[in-house]
Amino acid sequence: ILNVEQSPQSLHVQEGDSTNFTCSFPSSNFYALHWYRWETAKSPEALFVMTLNGDEKKKGRISATLNTKEGYSYLYIKGSQPEDSATYLCAFTGNQFYFGTGTSLTVIP
C-alpha cells in the first residue's frame, strides 16, 4: 500500500491570511501529482496536475510547487477568502490514483 500524507489535517485561518499545506508522497515511480479542491456536497474540482520536478503552477490566489526527488508538494493560498473554505486533496499517480486524507480549510470572515 502506497502512503500519501497530507498535513495539517485541518486548518482555521482568518480572512486575508495566507496559508499553505503539504502533500508527501513516495519519490519512486512518479507519474503525476494532482491537487483537488472539494467543497461539501459537490464534486472534487481539479486545481493542478504537476508532472515535472520543480513545477510551479498558479491559478489566481492559489499556487503549488512540486519536488519529486524528495517527494512533496506544497499548496499555497494567498489572502484567504471565506469561499476558499473546502477540503484540499492531493493524489499521487503511479499505476493508479493514491489519495491523501485531505486538509480541511476553514476561512473565518
Add this chain to the structure above:
Amino acid sequence: ETGVTQSPTHLIKTRGQQVTLRCSSQSGHNTVSWYQQALGQGPQFIFQYYREEENGRGNFPPRFSGLQFPNYSSELNVNALELDDSALYLCASSLYGGDRGEQYFGPGTRLTVT
C-alpha cells in the same frame, strides 16, 4: 461542475443486500474509475474500466464488481453488503492515455449499510 453525474445521491441498505450505483461520464471520456471514501480517509481506488473491460483494481474483494457500457457510463455493484461498506462512492471519468491522467469526479453516492 464536471459533467460527471452519479445516482442515486443517497441510499440506505441492510447488511447482506446488494446495491448498484451508477455513473455517467463526461462527454468524450472513455474511462471510468470508482473510489470508496470511508469516514476520515481519502478516496481509495476500487477499479477502473476502459472499453468495457476492467483495467486495474485496488485492494477490494470480488463482491465489488462493475460494468461499463458502450456509451462509457458505468455501474458499481456490491454484493453481500457489510457495515464497513458504508461510505461515499465516487466515480471519475477520464480519457485513456490522455494528458497526465486527469480525472473528473462526480459528486458521489452516499451509501449507508445498517
